[in-house]
Amino acid sequence: MTPPETAAPLLQLQGVGKSYGGFHAVDDVSLTVHAGERHAVIGPNGAGKTTLFNLVAGTLRVTSGRVVLNGRDVTRAGEHSRARAGVGRTFQHSSLFTTQTCAENVALAVRRCIGLGTSLRVPTKARGELARQVADLIERVGLTDRAGDLVGDLSHGERRQLEVAMALAGDPALLLFDEPTAGMSPSESGQFTRLVQALPRTLTVLLIEHDLDVVFSVADRVSVLATGRLLEQGPPEQIRNSPQVEAVYLGTGHDEVFIA
Amino acid sequence: MTGTVSTTPAASVAGSPAVTLPPAHSRLRAALPPLAFGLVVLIIGTAPYWLDAYSLDVLTLGLTYGLMAMALALLIGFTGLPSLGHSAFLGLGAYSAGLLAVHTTDNALVGLVLAAVVGAAAAAVVGALSLRTHGVFFLMLTLAFAEIIRQIAIKSSFTGGDNGLSVPAPHIPLLSSTGLPQVVTVYWYVLAVVAVGYVVLSVVVRSPFGKALVGVRDNPHRMAAIGYSVVTVRLRAVMLSGALTAVGGALLVQKDTLVAPTALTPDASVLLLVMVLVGGARSLTGALVGAVGMVFLRSFTSSWLGEAWLLVEGVLFVSVVYFMPSGLAGLAATVRSRIRRGGPA
Numbered sequence: 001m002t003p004p005e006t007a008a009p010l011l012q013l014q015g016v017g018k019s020y021g022g023f024h025a026v027d028d029v030s031l032t033v034h035a036g037e038r039h040a041v042i043g044p045n046g047a048g049k050t051t052l053f054n055l056v057a058g059t060l061r062v063t064s065g066r067v068v069l070n071g072r073d074v075t076r077a078g079e080h081s082r083a084r085a086g087v088g089r090t091f092q093h094s095s096l097f098t099t100q101t102c103a104e105n106v107a108l109a110v111r112r113c114i115g116l117g118t119s120l121r122v123p124t125k126a127r128g129e130l131a132r133q134v135a136d137l138i139e140r141v142g143l144t145d146r147a148g149d150l151v152g153d154l155s156h157g158e159r160r161q162l163e164v165a166m167a168l169a170g171d172p173a174l175l176l177f178d179e180p181t182a183g184m185s186p187s188e189s190g191q192f193t194r195l196v197q198a199l200p201r202t203l204t205v206l207l208i209e210h211d212l213d214v215v216f217s218v219a220d221r222v223s224v225l226a227t228g229r230l231l232e233q234g235p236p237e238q239i240r241n242s243p244q245v246e247a248v249y250l251g252t253g254h255d256e257v258f259i260a
Numbered sequence: 261m262t263g264t265v266s267t268t269p270a271a272s273v274a275g276s277p278a279v280t281l282p283p284a285h286s287r288l289r290a291a292l293p294p295l296a297f298g299l300v301v302l303i304i305g306t307a308p309y310w311l312d313a314y315s316l317d318v319l320t321l322g323l324t325y326g327l328m329a330m331a332l333a334l335l336i337g338f339t340g341l342p343s344l345g346h347s348a349f350l351g352l353g354a355y356s357a358g359l360l361a362v363h364t365t366d367n368a369l370v371g372l373v374l375a376a377v378v379g380a381a382a383a384a385v386v387g388a389l390s391l392r393t394h395g396v397f398f399l400m401l402t403l404a405f406a407e408i409i410r411q412i413a414i415k416s417s418f419t420g421g422d423n424g425l426s427v428p429a430p431h432i433p434l435l436s437s438t439g440l441p442q443v444v445t446v447y448w449y450v451l452a453v454v455a456v457g458y459v460v461l462s463v464v465v466r467s468p469f470g471k472a473l474v475g476v477r478d479n480p481h482r483m484a485a486i487g488y489s490v491v492t493v494r495l496r497a498v499m500l501s502g503a504l505t506a507v508g509g510a511l512l513v514q515k516d517t518l519v520a521p522t523a524l525t526p527d528a529s530v531l532l533l534v535m536v537l538v539g540g541a542r543s544l545t546g547a548l549v550g551a552v553g554m555v556f557l558r559s560f561t562s563s564w565l566g567e568a569w570l571l572v573e574g575v576l577f578v579s580v581v582y583f584m585p586s587g588l589a590g591l592a593a594t595v596r597s598r599i600r601r602g603g604p605a
Binding site for chain 1: 463467468469471472478479481483484485486487488489490496
């Protein structure tokens with residue numbers, strides 16, 4: 001499947017950088033993700049992947065450059081504003097409310113999306129809609145059987161699925177996955193790959209991933225980061241055969257190891 | 261007759277698959293919460309008929325602090341924002357209601373409304389200045405803010421300085437014309453206001469907004485990622501808490517017809533904090549019970565210990581934090597779940 005190159009750019013990073021004092025965690029990265037694309041960011045530890053990711057999500061603010069989402073400059077917009085503008089995300093370490101049920105976790109996200117997040121009551125006529133959307137999202141990630149169970153009782157893989165359900169609430173335009181298969185068993189990771197593949201192409205996906213099997217079976221395009229800079233970008237076949245990428249991953253990777 | 265059959269639930273379950281009636285003790289258990297609730301309503305509702313005037317006054321004070329403790333519990337227990345200076349809102353409410361009574365009107369309800377508005381506005385300022393950063397800044401700013409308010413109360417002439425502000429007895433709509441003794445009308449009045457506060461807060465914590473508060477307490481990053489403005493949610497909680505604490509302060513000045521800067525010392529903030537922690541910060545009822553209990557404890561111990569009563573408060577505080585971190589409410593929940601799980605009640 002070829003990437004939809006002709007589609008409109010959904011996410012544009014223009015010379016984006018993040019510095020801490022003299023240290024450049026992310027340095028002058030320019031990247032365009034088109035609508036419907038599955039874009040993976042890979043790179044050795046300390047390459048700045050998670051920092052870049054947080055710059056896109058709005059968790060961190062850039063120190064240089066611009067972030068444009070759907071033609072709108074969101075460089076100064078905070079995390080929740082970007083979420084409202086259509087960015088859904090999962091966290092590297094599952095970030096859920098463990099003392100609540102799956103359905104309650106998802107309902108928290110859905111209520112916000114239908115404008116009832118901080119209301120004093122859910123109007124009777126909105127209750128059916130809320131319940132329907134919650135059930136839909138839970139079904140989409142295959143957790144229907146566990147909807148009423150406490151998150152604390154879920155397996156690692158199931159928690160990841162629930163994270164996706166919360167991220168999908170309110171039909172985001174861009175989904176961000178931060179190392180989604182980290183700590184998963186091979187079967188869980190295979191299931192997760194199928195879940196991502198089944199997402200409609202109206203959604204754009206940006207993921208950070210360590211498991212190159214997952215990357216090559218999901219991504220249309222791959223960006224390689226090393227020491228905060230964009231090393232190479234292209235379709236999976238190109239990246240797979242790139243001597244430069246191989247050098248970073250297998251060769252003289254020692255320099256990068258220390259930059260965490 | 262059915263009662264004698266169903267008192268042996270194990271036998272009936274094992275003997276026949278057709279169990280028709282729940283065992284008697286489980287019906288009793290189901291009836292317990294409404295019974296306990298009815299009992300409490302009966303005791304509180306009839307208090308003026310069997311309590312002496314002094315004890316009734318102490319109960320009134322306890323309920324007033326109960327409202328403020330619940331308002332503080334909303335912040336500490338539900339929103340995860342500890343405040344060390346809630347006496348600031350108490351003071352603002354007391355002085356604004358007091359000044360209104362001195363200069364404009366003795367209508368008690370107008371005083372409450374003014375106190376709520378002033379409390380919410382002040383809370384909005386404190387919140388806006390501190391909530392964008394870490395929670396610790398909120399804590400420090402509330403502490404500083406309380407001291408500023410206290411110094412203004414001491415140094416200004418319009419507040420009566422160190423001597424405090426004497427205010428006329430409030431005119432309480434409906435109640436003042438009944439001819440009942442002042443201590444009794446004030447009791448009914450305070451009880452009604454605190455009951456309304458309890459209902460308002462109960463609705464709030466069960467609402468989507470209440471769930472957003474708990475979400476922000478437990479995991480602000482996740483809440484931001486699903487589109488909640490953490491700052492806005494916290495700010496609204498701080499404003500609601502500030503408003504209700506100020507209403508509590510207004511009740512205090514209306515009850516005592518006097519407010520002095522001594523009511524605004526850090527001791528007052530700490531006392532509120534201890535009430536909340538003793539009762540259980542994650543339970544409104546707990547905070548209310550904790551406040552009433554602490555006020556009675558203070559009234560009994562300080563009559564023969566004087567200032568040394570603070571030692572009792574301190575020991576109690578440390579013991580609760582150490583042995584009962586969820587407070588009385590946590591203890592009650594444990595007992596309830598034990599009763600529910602096994603053995604005849």
